[in-house]
Structures are given as C-alpha cells and as structure tokens.
Amino acid sequence: MRKESLLSVGIDVGTTTTQIFVSRLMLENASGSTVVPAIKIAARETVYRGNIFFTPLESETEIDMEAVCGIVAAEYRAAGISGGMVDTGAVIITGESAHKRNAEKVAQLLARFAGDFVVAAAGPALESVLAARGAGADELSVARGSAFNLDIGGGTSNYALYSGGELRESGCFDIGGRLIRVDPAGQIEYIAPKIARLCKWSGIPLRVGRADAAALRRAARAMAEILEMGLGLREKSKAYPEFLTDGRDIAPPPPGACVTFSGGVADVIYRPPGGGDPYRYGDIGLLLGEEIRKSRIPQAFRPESPRETIRATVVGAGAHSTAISGSTIAYSREQLPLRNLPAVNWARRAESALYGDGDTPVAVIIQDMKNPSYQDIQLLAAELCAWHGGRAAEGVPLVAVCENDMAKALGQAIRAVSRGAFPLICLDSVAADSGDYIDIGLPAGDGSALPVVVKTLIFG
Amino acid sequence: MTEKIPGEMIPDISEGQARDWFAVPRPADAEGYLRLQAATSARLGVWRAGTRYATQSMLRFRADWAGARDAVNTDVPADFIAACGFLAGSTQCADREVYLRRPDLGRRLSGETRELYAGKLAHDARVLLAVGDGLSSAAICANAADVILTLQQGLALAGIETGPIPFIKYCRVGVMDDLAPLVRAEAVCLLIGERPGLVCAESMSAYMAYRPDPGRPESWRTVVSNIHAGGLPPVEAGAQIAEVMTRILEQKLSGVALEL
Incomplete structure (x- = not known):
C-alpha cells in the first residue's frame, strides 16, 4: 500500500x-x-x-x-x-x-x-465520548484499568467512563461555568433558570444586577456538589435529577478510577488560578474550577493529566471521530459516501421500524457472530436478502455492519443469493448499536477499508 | 489430589486456552494482570512452587505440547476425507517417519496417486483446489470445509467452477508443482496444515500459484496464512482467497509479482 x-x-x-x-x-x-x-x-x-x-x-x-x-x-x-x-x-x-x-x-x-x-x-452522549477521547481517558484506561473524563464546559459537564479501552458509560450534567455570567465589576448579568432554582432551594441569595462574591462562591460550590452526587460521592438531593441533561442518571465510576478533567474550566482544577480577577472571562468558570478542585472528586479518584483540556472536544471531533473498518469487506463503490444511516440491531429488528419509509437505507448491525460457519453465513444472508427485498425500495442499498470479522464472506453470500438485485455495503470490525447513526466515507487504504463515523445521536 | 469419586470425570487439563489460565493466588490487581495477559500469547500468571512451575501450570504446558505433537502425528480421519468427497492420495513418503525426515519425498506424488489423479481430476481446469495434511491434521479437520465452501461460492460468482478435490497425505507445499502439470491446471490453491505451536495447533494456510511447476522459485507462491478460529476466520479466508485467485488468473502470475 x-x-x-x-x-x-x-x-x-x-x-x-x-x-x-x-x-x-x-x-x-x-x-x-x-x-x-x-x-x-x-x-x-x-x-x-x-x-x-x-x-x-x-x-x-x-x-x-x-x-x-x-x-x-x-x-x-x-x-x-x-x-x-x-x-x-x-x-x-x-x-x-x-x-x-x-x-x-x-x-x-x-x-x-x-x-x-x-x-x-450533536448530542450529549457523543460530546462526552469525543471529549474523553480528546483528553485521552480511553487510552489511559488501557494501562490503568478504569478512567473517566469530566469535561466541564460553559453549559454542560460531560462524563465518559472507560475500562480497558472500552466505553462503559457516558452522561451529561447541566453544570457549567457560563451558566452564571458576571460583568467586570462583579455584577451578575445572567443566571440560567436551573441554576436560579438550585440557588433558591439551597438558600443562596443570588439575583441579576447584584454583586455578591460570597453568594457566587456558594453557587459554584452547589454546582460542584451536583457533580459529586453524580459520581456517587454525596447523597443525591431532590434537585439532582433536574441537572441530568437528557434525564438519564449515570452509573458512577468504580472506586479508585483515574480521572481526567477537560474543558474550559479544567486548567483551574489542576492548578490554583493564583489571584487576578476571578470574573475575567465574564462568568464563574474560574470559581467553579476551584470548587471542583476543593471537592471530594480529586480525593476519591486518581487525577491524571489529560492530553488536552479546553480543546478536548474539538480534538476528539477532529482526530478521534473517524474509525477504519475491517479490511476484508464488500461494497458497491458508487453508493458511497453514505450519511446519517440509522443503525438497527438485527437481533432486535422486530422492535424497530426498520426501513420506516423504504426509501432510506439503514445500517443493519450484526453482533455476536465470532467464527461463523459457512452455513451460518448462508442462513444470515438469505434472511437479510428476504428482509431487505421485502421492505426497501428499488435501488436502496443493503448496508450490513458486522461486529466480527466476517463481512467479505457475508457480502459474497448476499451477492450469491440476491444476484445483484440491490446494491450492497457490507463491512466489519465496527462497534455500533441501535440508536446510533453511521456515516460511511469513500474507500481508503487502496480500497481495502472504509472510514466510518459512528454518532451516538443527531438532532432529534 | 482430591479423592476420586466413582463415576465422576477428572477435569480435562487441555480444555480452553492456555492464555485464559490464571494461577496467581491472592493477586493485588487481578484485573490488571488479566489485561496484560490478554495482550500476549505468552504464558503469564502461571505461578510457581519454589523455583519451579506450579504443578497445574506444568501439566498444562505438557498438555499443549502433546496437542502440538498429536496434530503432527495424527492422520486426517478417513471418514472426514470421505464425507468431504476428497480423492485420497499420498506423496512418496511411506510413513510419517519418512515424511518428517525427507521433505523432498513430501513434494512428489506416489506413482499410484499420479495414476488416480490423472484419471479422476479435471484436466485443463482454471482452478484446481487441493488439500494436504501438512504438519497439522487438526488444522484441516477444523477449517478446510468452511474455507472450501466459501471459496467455491466466491469463484462461482466470478464464473469459475472447480472439479473434484484431491486430498494428499504426507504433503509438503511443493507438491503443487508436481500436481499441477499432471492435469495442466492453470492455477492451484493448496490448503495445508501449518506447523503447530503451543498457542495453536489448528492453523491452516492456503498456498496459491499460477501454473506451478518444479522450476518455479518459492517467490512464485502467494500465501494466506493463520487461518483458524483465533486468527483469520475460515469463512473470511475463503472469501479473500477467492478474490486473490481471480487476480492470479487475471494477471497470469502469482507470488511477489501479484498486485492486489
């Protein structure tokens, strides 16, 4: 090559x-x-x-x-x-x-x-994963067992936990440094509605137009406490569920896991800001960082240096979003690139609206077929062809995304059964599941492999 | 030793993979150790008694060694050959002892076999598929059927039909140079058992060549190796070999000169 x-x-x-x-x-x-x-x-x-x-x-x-x-x-x-x-x-x-x-x-x-x-x-889950990869938590977990990244930005804090290089959990909190904005004189310009409610419940006297350094610090501490609750370090308050971005709670990391902090607030967590105007960025990011540094989080887990801090998400998106498929695969080149294919797990096809309208291709996810026999492949190919032929409109490609190394054999079997009745993309060594969206790019590596981007969610 | 209970089997020491064997008592970080172990086929975590291996680890090592020796010393069963419909033949090696000592004889078909194949194999075929035991009969039993079926399907899609398949006992790779001219095959694909190791005794290779004959150098051969459940899965190997064979026929050459 x-x-x-x-x-x-x-x-x-x-x-x-x-x-x-x-x-x-x-x-x-x-x-x-x-x-x-x-x-x-x-x-x-x-x-x-x-x-x-x-x-x-x-x-x-x-x-x-x-x-x-x-x-x-x-x-x-x-x-x-x-x-x-x-x-x-x-x-x-x-x-x-x-x-x-x-x-x-x-x-x-x-x-x-x-x-x-x-x-x-878009989507908080994808954001969490990209930030963790940009920060290097995935690689850290290969050497150290478990590692999670907390990317604390302006509006949200993204959590992703890796074990042995594999994603275990992700989630997102509506906690961020810019949810309260402050002018250079320390006067509060904006309070996000959820934060206003949090302050009310916690008895913190915070109001737009006023300057109150002590109250701002207490608000930052209350926000850090929400993160402690999420990570299993503090009993969850009544307000806690309000701060789960997509309403879904997270499984906390195992005790002693490594932690990396990224996002705009991260630098202050690793090093005290050392004086100067705490509101120089026009928000309470610096205060929040300090409160996280003083919180139970760095004590309960093992803090490690991230590869990136403020750039973690963009580096994740730029350098770690694309994966390369297996190199023994089958595809009709003229069908590529394909974008935003909704992924549907073949094992759960009955529950999903596979081919809702028949015109849009879907990515059929095939898992748990380590070392299939020739007969296994023929059976699967026949079922896929029957399913696809009965539902998809003419010219819509059958896209099969296999977890295990089997795509060339499956692609060949599908061609033998379908006799070229529809275009085919069959690739492997890609981890995806129902609910994901998949983009497949133009061939790479002298045509042996395809670049793939697996997105956890796009706009609803 | 635990007391033997009548009617109960003692555990099979050769079951599972050696790399899943973990004998360290009271590990400080078992999960971390297992991660290291998973990254290599070397034997980690075997533990010791004084300066020697622990008994179980020693037995496991000897069981794997015996497995490797068995793979070399066992014949591919006659009923397997019959079930696959292979034409059974042999090289000029009279027995396994001769086979191991005389590689040159393992590259030539016996007189009887030449006669059989000249009569029963298709002549002037575009592709001749052949199977040989090589150094691992276990590899053939484990992988040959899935590879052949997938390969035949792939070749059929390219419009290439294959005829009867010879099975050659006491077989070396070079036997294809003797076999191909006999029936004037344009290209040959020989599936053969690889030399077994302590990690895997069931690995198979596919050697391919365009118009092989004894005058060709080794570099004329193309190989797909490491075909087994833990390596290149047999069905993927079959589909890949089909593609390589069609390239060999298109380019009318093989080995290092072949472009994929």
Whole structure:
C-alpha cells in the first residue's frame, strides 16, 4: 500500500467557545506483506491547532450563523486548507449551543462548508465520548484499568467512563461555568433558570444586577456538589435529577478510577488560578474550577493529566471521530459516501421500524457472530436478502455492519443469493448499536477499508 | 489430589486456552494482570512452587505440547476425507517417519496417486483446489470445509467452477508443482496444515500459484496464512482467497509479482 492519509477536521461550537482542529490520520497496512490487508490508523498528526473564539450569539436563543462561518473560513485560511481537501471529520454543536433554535441549521451549514465528508453531529452522549477521547481517558484506561473524563464546559459537564479501552458509560450534567455570567465589576448579568432554582432551594441569595462574591462562591460550590452526587460521592438531593441533561442518571465510576478533567474550566482544577480577577472571562468558570478542585472528586479518584483540556472536544471531533473498518469487506463503490444511516440491531429488528419509509437505507448491525460457519453465513444472508427485498425500495442499498470479522464472506453470500438485485455495503470490525447513526466515507487504504463515523445521536 | 469419586470425570487439563489460565493466588490487581495477559500469547500468571512451575501450570504446558505433537502425528480421519468427497492420495513418503525426515519425498506424488489423479481430476481446469495434511491434521479437520465452501461460492460468482478435490497425505507445499502439470491446471490453491505451536495447533494456510511447476522459485507462491478460529476466520479466508485467485488468473502470475 502506498502512504495514505486522511485529512480530518473537527469543529466544536460550544456554549462559550468555538474552536477548530485539523489533523492528519496516517493509515498503514499493519499486515505487512501478506495478501490479507489490515488497514489501521497508525498515527494522528496535528496539522492546525485553532484559536479559541467566543461563540458569537445573535440573541439568547440563536447562534450568529454568519459570524460562526466567518470564524471557520478564517481558520481554514490560517490552516492552509479548503473544504475540497478535507476527507473526514465532524462538526459538533455542544452544551447550551445545541439547544439554540438554529443549532441544526448551523451544524449542517458548517458541515457543508467544512468539506463534503464532514458530518454534523450533536448530542450529549457523543460530546462526552469525543471529549474523553480528546483528553485521552480511553487510552489511559488501557494501562490503568478504569478512567473517566469530566469535561466541564460553559453549559454542560460531560462524563465518559472507560475500562480497558472500552466505553462503559457516558452522561451529561447541566453544570457549567457560563451558566452564571458576571460583568467586570462583579455584577451578575445572567443566571440560567436551573441554576436560579438550585440557588433558591439551597438558600443562596443570588439575583441579576447584584454583586455578591460570597453568594457566587456558594453557587459554584452547589454546582460542584451536583457533580459529586453524580459520581456517587454525596447523597443525591431532590434537585439532582433536574441537572441530568437528557434525564438519564449515570452509573458512577468504580472506586479508585483515574480521572481526567477537560474543558474550559479544567486548567483551574489542576492548578490554583493564583489571584487576578476571578470574573475575567465574564462568568464563574474560574470559581467553579476551584470548587471542583476543593471537592471530594480529586480525593476519591486518581487525577491524571489529560492530553488536552479546553480543546478536548474539538480534538476528539477532529482526530478521534473517524474509525477504519475491517479490511476484508464488500461494497458497491458508487453508493458511497453514505450519511446519517440509522443503525438497527438485527437481533432486535422486530422492535424497530426498520426501513420506516423504504426509501432510506439503514445500517443493519450484526453482533455476536465470532467464527461463523459457512452455513451460518448462508442462513444470515438469505434472511437479510428476504428482509431487505421485502421492505426497501428499488435501488436502496443493503448496508450490513458486522461486529466480527466476517463481512467479505457475508457480502459474497448476499451477492450469491440476491444476484445483484440491490446494491450492497457490507463491512466489519465496527462497534455500533441501535440508536446510533453511521456515516460511511469513500474507500481508503487502496480500497481495502472504509472510514466510518459512528454518532451516538443527531438532532432529534 | 482430591479423592476420586466413582463415576465422576477428572477435569480435562487441555480444555480452553492456555492464555485464559490464571494461577496467581491472592493477586493485588487481578484485573490488571488479566489485561496484560490478554495482550500476549505468552504464558503469564502461571505461578510457581519454589523455583519451579506450579504443578497445574506444568501439566498444562505438557498438555499443549502433546496437542502440538498429536496434530503432527495424527492422520486426517478417513471418514472426514470421505464425507468431504476428497480423492485420497499420498506423496512418496511411506510413513510419517519418512515424511518428517525427507521433505523432498513430501513434494512428489506416489506413482499410484499420479495414476488416480490423472484419471479422476479435471484436466485443463482454471482452478484446481487441493488439500494436504501438512504438519497439522487438526488444522484441516477444523477449517478446510468452511474455507472450501466459501471459496467455491466466491469463484462461482466470478464464473469459475472447480472439479473434484484431491486430498494428499504426507504433503509438503511443493507438491503443487508436481500436481499441477499432471492435469495442466492453470492455477492451484493448496490448503495445508501449518506447523503447530503451543498457542495453536489448528492453523491452516492456503498456498496459491499460477501454473506451478518444479522450476518455479518459492517467490512464485502467494500465501494466506493463520487461518483458524483465533486468527483469520475460515469463512473470511475463503472469501479473500477467492478474490486473490481471480487476480492470479487475471494477471497470469502469482507470488511477489501479484498486485492486489
């Protein structure tokens, strides 16, 4: 295989900041000289570490779309790249920005501008995973057993727990440094509604237009306590469930797990800010960081240095969002790229609306077939063909995504059964499940493998 | 030793994988140790008695060694060959002793076998599939059927039909150079058992060549190796071999010169 690489871009439009990160994924055939290729990402080189911009807002409810596009265009020029050069990557709208009225529009516009193969994504679960990968918690857990990352941003705190390199749990809290905004004189400009309620319950006298350093510190402490509750270090209060972003509670990390902190607030957690104006960023991020540093979290777990702090999410989106499929696969090239395929677990096909309208392809997820026999493959191929043929409209490809190394054999069997009645994409060594969305890019590694982005959720 | 209860079997020491064997008593971090163990096929966590291996670990080592020896010394059962419909033949090795000492004889078909194959195999076939025991009969029993069925399906999709399949006892890879000219096969794929190790005794290889003959160098052969449940799964191997074979026929060459 000749030297090959993919130019990958990450764009993160967060509550507080907008950032971009450009990297080059170096592909390598790990099998050496044999005729069974094994394309892997051998290295990730940084091409451009973007500047950190405040996210431009049109109003409390809308992102300033033009200004965001202006930032990205200027950063592309600074990086010396253009949309046409970009092979893969992800635009992610995170934290409070994801709730703005035009969030989806912004993401899709940016994705189009950023490059044909850059995907638009959102959702607290995906954000948690990308931030943890950017911070390096996944790799840390390979050496150290269990590790979790807490990415504390302006609007949300994202949690992702890894064990032995595998994702175990993710979740998100509505806790962030910019949920209270303060002017240079220390006067409160804005209090997010949930935080206002939290203060009321906790008896903290906080009101817009007033300056009260002691009350602000108490509010920051109350926010840190919510995180302690989530991590199993404090009894959950009545207010706690309000702060679960998607209403789902998390399983806490095992005792003694390693912890990395990332996000804009992280630097203060590792090092005391050392004086200066605590409101210099116009919010209580510095106070929140200090309160987390003083909380039970660094005592109960083992703090480790993250690979990235404020850039963790954008680095995750830019350098760690794309995976490479197995290298013995089957596909109809003219069907690629495919975007936003809803994933449906084959074992649970009866419960899902597989092919809701028949026109949109879905990614059929096939799991738990380690070492299938020839007969197993034939049976599965026949069932898949019958299912697909009976439901999908003409020309809609059958997309099968296998967990185990079997896609070339399955693809061949499907072709034998279907006699080319429909286009086929059959790939393997990709972990995905019902509820995920999958993007499949143009072939890489001399055509042996396909770049894949598995997204945990897109806009509802 | 525990007292033997009549009618109860003692545990089979060779069951499971050696790498799943963990004998460290009271480990400080069992999970961490198991992670290290999972990263290698070396024997970690076998524990000791004084300066020697623990009895169970020693027995396990000897059981795996015996498994490797058995794979070499056991014949592929006649009923397996019959069930697969293979044409049973042999090289010029009279017995296994000769086979192990005389690689040259393992590369030539016996006179009787030449006669049988000349009469029963398809002549001028585009692809001749063949199977040989090589150094692991266990590898053939475990993998050959799934590979062949998948490979035949893949070749059929490319419009290539295959004929009867010879099974060659006491077989070395080079026997394909003797076999192919006999029936003027354009390309040959020989499935053969690999030399067993302590990690796996069931690994199989597929050696492929375009118009093999005794004058060709080793570099003329293309190989897909490490075919077994823990390596390249047999069905994936079959589909990959089918693709490689079609490339060999297209390019009319094989080995290092082949482009995939």
